[in-house]
Amino acid sequence: MFQKNNIKKIVQEWQGKEILIPANVEYKILGQNTSGSTLWSSPHKILTYIDSVGCSGCKLGLSEWKMLIDSSKLQKLNVSFLFVIHSSDFIHFDREVRLHEFNYPIIYDYQNRFDSINHFHPAPYNTFLLDKDNKVQLIGSPINNPEMWELYKKAIIQQ
Numbered sequence: 001m002f003q004k005n006n007i008k009k010i011v012q013e014w015q016g017k018e019i020l021i022p023a024n025v026e027y028k029i030l031g032q033n034t035s036g037s038t039l040w041s042s043p044h045k046i047l048t049y050i051d052s053v054g055c056s057g058c059k060l061g062l063s064e065w066k067m068l069i070d071s072s073k074l075q076k077l078n079v080s081f082l083f084v085i086h087s088s089d090f091i092h093f094d095r096e097v098r099l100h101e102f103n104y105p106i107i108y109d110y111q112n113r114f115d116s117i118n119h120f121h122p123a124p125y126n127t128f129l130l131d132k133d134n135k136v137q138l139i140g141s142p143i144n145n146p147e148m149w150e151l152y153k154k155a156i157i158q159q
Contacts, residue, residue, distance in 0.1 A: 014136045015136060015139075016135050025113075026108045028105070029103055029104065030101075040080075042080035045129075046082065047082040048060070048065075048126060048127040049086075065104075066102060068149065077153060082107065084114045085106055085107065085109060086112040086115060127142070129155055
């Protein structure tokens with residue numbers, strides 16, 4: 001019962017909350033610098049924040065995200081995917097990205113500024129569907145969770 005109430009409290013806390021973007025964030029694709037600022041102008045964004053605790057590459061689920069992104073493109077969903085990584089070992093993370101051929105922009109948050117200004121909860125409460133104003137519409141990871149992915153798609157299509 002406590003866990004259910006705790007989940008409800010977290011969801012209520014984040015519903016409608018604006019995710020703030022630190023200045024001068026660094027985007028990379030396959031470890032190489034790139035521009036990703038246009039991702040924020042999309043009417044819908046799925047943002048996931050991965051911290052340095054444990055295996056970032058494992059927690060991110062790069063293969064699963066690739067499949068979800070490809071699926072969203074096939075379905076012509078108007079959504080950007082934003083990955084924010086704060087790691088104690090970016091070299092290991094770069095190897096994981098190359099190994100999985102994950103060729104999507106990733107924000108490398110070296111100083112952990114995203115968490116400092118947004119105060120994220122630990123997984124699984126650190127993936128969000130954001131609207132055009134970066135306000136949280138849904139919370140929870142859609143990878144390996146078909147029901148959550150259906151909720152995300154429905155919200156994207158309706159707006």
